[in-house]
Structures are given as structure tokens and as C-alpha cells.
Amino acid sequence: MTKPLSILAWAAVAAVGTLAVSVVAVHRGEPINALWLVVAATCCYALGYRFYSRFIAVKILVLDPLRATPAERLENGRDFLVTNKWVVFGHHFAAIAGPGPLVGPVLAAQFGYLPGTLWILAGAVFAGCVQDFVILLFSVRRDGKSLTEMAKEETGRVGGVVAYAAVIAIITILLAVVALIVVNALKSSPWGAFTVGITIPIALLMGVYLRRIRPGKVLEVSILGFILVMLAIWGGQWVSQNPTLAGIFTLSATTLAILIIVYGFAASALPVWLLLAPRDYLSTFVKLGTIALLSVGIVVLHPTLHMPAFTRFVDGTGPVFAGKVFPFAFITIACGAISGFHSLISSGTTPKLIARETETRLVGYGAMMCESAVAIMAVIAACVLQPGIYFAINSPASIVGAAPEAAANTISGWGFPVTAADMQALAHAVGEQTLYNRTGGAPAFAVGMAHIFSSTLGGQEVMALWYHFAIMFEALFILSILDAGTRVARFMLQDAFGHIYKPLGRTSWYPSILATSGLVVAGWGYFLWQGVKDPLGGINSLWPLFGIANQLLATVALCVATTIIIKMHRAKYSLVTLVPLAWLVTVTYTASWHKVLDPDPRIGFLAQARVLAAGPATRATGQLIFNNRLDAAVTTILVVMVSLVVIESVRVWAGILSGKRASPVREAPFVMTRLAAGENA
């Protein structure tokens, strides 16, 4: 394209984007069409990628296509391997796209569609994509070193220890909160429980098929697994209509929690080929397919958003979770805007596969943009629902009342009309007994997704099938995160315990496997149990805790990135990471302060403990008080630890900028690439 034509084209993209963002941001009153969000997002991502990521690549990182990457220099056919950039992109996207970008935006929709949408767009373009991109490049230049190693080398020993502790804490809370989402989606749902339960024997069958019958034919067995899962969804309907079987599969929250804890332990301790790997393949297949299908469905149907731009709950009185739009919208939505967890993947397997430095822009910045687009789809799926229905699904019984009429009256009283008959009809349409009090975000997302899918394909008659497909889709990859996460944490513990007693560090020594698996499962299982027993529905406490932990890890990643940028003598450009860092520090510290010390018992852990202590004592009171104090302690410890990293980093920056401290760049030495241009394309 010639230069004037290119300028004209990008000016048009900017104009259309400005118009779409203005409509999304300024329009009030009548509902708007979801396509405005799609257009606004597409233009923002296109401009962000074309201009901002290019600025970072050229001015700050100075990507060098001639510099050999670790994949080339250290190629061993296993960890380090020169790989096509689109293949790495697929790998990276599959690893960063979990249920977070789906659930967080659904929960934050209680503030209206606008706060979440703006945060997802701005957060991704200026913070999340930047973090993933720079950490990936810095890891590539350091032989694929992990974030904890880079933190230790660049900001000091404290950084490494804090990053390690933050990772363990995040994994523990993350696993508890995603398990709670599955529990809330499957409780009293025989169809859902059967369909998700049957995926375990399907995964085992796939494992045996892969190992014994057709070794290595993973695509083939994944397609077979997909067909079996589809049959399981269809069979679930029959189970839910059979009185005997429906009774067996109608499970309470506590029973489901116990089953998931047992499953997590088994998945961690069993050989990886038997359960983890086949489930992983199955969930990747379903995940990529469903996300593609949803994006097509949204464009084809271009539904109307019924949720207003802002709801009255921006004041902090929301039923889904308590707390004002600032700071809570910004910690509730992590993965779609910025997620510290991504920095682990950007400094994990991905940097060991990158063939050229220039490809880090596509993989780091580009994959996060796609993740952000998934979050926009989640906002749309939640906001196409009538707000009354959205709140009836997502509000705990302790706030809206347990009886259908009482809940409908409370929600209608907030200005979001809904009737018990509406809810009954919807529950009937999706094949459930009830949709009240299904907290956690997954069921609301599934209803929105089923609405979009059934309106595009099949009509109302197949809404129940689409709903359970959506539930199975969410549960499938939540469970795959549960088993993979438990294993990752188990290995981290084994690494640490190996320093105390060597055999404990051996990953194939069964006593060590059982002990560390038990410890990890006990950790997240405790928080899961706490969530199930929580009178406010669990999500109110656990999701913010997870959001705080995740964003604190992003703070550590941005501290490391800023330190390296300053060491590279690019201090004048350090605002690129300093601004998101300052924003995250403000948001997470404010949210932490509220979660620990806020006098409102629905927000502050300690205030809730005080209210419980002052109220009538029941058998569970002591435990609930302890849980709240534990949550407060965990939050405080995380904040103190990250504060140490921030202080240490600022000290390093001040030392370098004042010339009192040497600033050696700890990059691997330059080696000229042997890859000819286009060799791996």
C-alpha cells in the first residue's frame, strides 16, 4: 500500500474507532447495539497494534531480527525449538486464555457495560499487552528465564522471593475461585453435573486410546472425544428427565466441593498421560472452537445490550460483589485487561520457541489483544440479558431472598424489572429447575451465550442444549486449569522442599507426590470450602482476593520491566511501563485497604468478622470469623511483600538515574542468527 493510501486508511480506522467509542461512552437512554462495542474494540486493537506496539518495538526494545534467540542458540528439540510464529501464537493464546476473561467481565457487568468495556480496551492496549510483550522480549534476551529469576537478577533477592510467594498464593486462590465457579454452576443441575462428570471417563478413555490403541494420534482422539462430549450433553437432557437418575445427579454445593477436591488430588497424583493430557487436548479443542463460534454469533446476530451504561451499583452496593466501581471493577476484570499471571507464561514456554525477536510483538502484544477481545465478548454475553434476569442469576440468596417471588420483588425494586414467572420460563427453556442465586458468573455467561447461539442457530427449541454446551465448555477448561494448576503448584513445592530434604524434590518419588499434592489441594480446597459455606456466596470474598493477588503479580512484572528499561538507558520511555505500574499500585492498594479495613461488613473482611462476633453464635460462626481474618491476613501479607519489591525497585532506579549505581544489562551475549529471512515462515 502506498504511503498516502496507508495514512488515509489508518485515519479512517481512527475516525470510525473514535465514533464507536464515543457512542459506547456517551450514549444514554435507549439500549445500544453490541456491534458498537465490536467496532470500538476492533479499531482500538488495530490502532494499538499498528502504532503503540510498533513504538515500543522500535524506540524502547529495539527488536533485532539479526539477533539469535534462545530457540535457535539452545535448540534441543524439547524445551528450546525454533517454531513458526503462528504456531507459537496459538500456543501462547491457548495458555493465556482461561475462564478469567469470561467470568471477570460478567461479574463487573453489575456496574453497567461501560466501566468494564473501557477498562478492557484501555487496560489491554496500554497495560496488559505491553506487559506481555516486554516480559516476553526480556525473557527471550535472557535465555528464556522465568519472571522469578529475572526479578531476582534485576531488582534483587527480595523480588525473586516475592514473585515466588505471589505465584503460590495466586495459584491457590485462583484454583479455589475457579472450583467455586464450577460448584455454583453445577449445584442442583443434574444435566450439568452429568455432562461435566462424564467428561472424566471420556478423558480416561482418550488417555488409554492414545497410549495403547493409537499412540500419538492426538488430533484424531480429540475429535473422538469432542463427539463423545457432544453426546454427553445430549444424554444429560435424558438424565435430567429421568426421575431416578436426576435424583442421583442433583448434587448439593458441599457434595460437589468434596468431589472436585478429590478430583484435583487424583489429577495431580495420577500419571499425566491418563487424565491431564487428554483433558487438556479436549479443552483446547473446545475452547478455541467455542470462542470462534461466539465471535461469529455476535457479529451475525449483533444483539442489543439491555444493560445500561452505568447501573446504580457503581456506588458499591451491588449484589454480585460489594465495592465501588473504583477500585473493584479494575481488580474484578484482570485477564481481559492486564493479568500478572500472563507474565509467567511470557517467561515460561513461549520465549523458548520464538524464532526471531521481531515475532515477540505479534505473540506478546497480539495474543493479549485476542484475549481482550474474548473479554469484550463476555461483556456482550452478560449485557444482552435483561438486567433483572442478570441480577436474579448472579445475586446470592442472602441479599435478594431465597423465595422466587421475594427475589423478583427485591430486584424489581432496584429498578430492574423481573418476575418469578420470567425466571421460571427461562429456567425451563435452558433445562434447569431454577436459575436463582447462581453466583460466580458462569451461569449468567452461559445463558447469554445460549441466547446468542440459539438466536443464530436452531431457535428457542435448542436453547437448553446451547446452555449446557456453554456450561460444559466453561467447566471443562476450568477443570483442566484445576488439574494443571495443582500440578504446577506441586512442582513448585517439590522444588522448594528439595532444598530441605533432597528426595522430596524428586518429582517421580511417590511419597513426595502424595504429600505435595495433598498440601496443594488442602490449600485451595480450604478456600473452596470457605467459599461454599460463605453466607455471601463466596465469590464476594474470593474473586476480589484473586484479583488483588493477580494484579500484585502484574505489579512485580512491571517493576522488573521498568528496571530493565532504565538499565537499557531508555529511562525517557519508561512511562510506558511506569504509568500502568502506578495505576496498578493505586488500584490494588486501594482495593486491599477496602477488603481489609472497610467498615462495611460486606466489603471489609475484619468488619465482617466483627459483625459475626457480635451476632448470635452458631456452630459455624467461629469458622466464619477465622476465615475472614485469614483472608485479611493473606491480603495484608501480599501487599507488604509487593511493597518491598516496589521499594527495592525504586531504590534501584534512583541509584541508576543518579549515577550512584552501575546498571549492567544481564542479557545473553549477542549472537548473529543463522536463520535466513523467511526460513521459518
Next chain:
Amino acid sequence: MKPGLRERAMKQMLNFARIFLAAMREIFDEAPYARYLQRTQTASSPQAYAAFRREHEHRHARRPRCC
């Protein structure tokens, strides 16, 4: 459509299909298994696949996955 244009479009489509398949094979561990067989000079069998999985288990299970 001009013959040259059609040829180019066809070539691009084939290239896309090739990369898509390569990405799928990489994500689903088929390509690493093929590389393993080539590296160890063995034919595909339950034993070879078991050995490949053993070699991969450690690395695969340590791969973090995001929320």
C-alpha cells in the same frame, strides 16, 4: 478473476491451511511426538509413545495456564 490472482489466492489459502494444521499438530503434541520418533530413530508404538510421554510429562505438567 485473473489466472495469476487466482493462483496467488490459492497459494495463500494453502499456506494458511498448512500453518493452521501445523499449529494444531503443535498444540496437540503430534509434531513433538514426530520429532521424538525422528530423534530417537524409533517407530511409533505404545512403548515409544509411553517413553515420549515420560520425557514430556515433566515439561508439560510444569506449563502454567492462566485464569
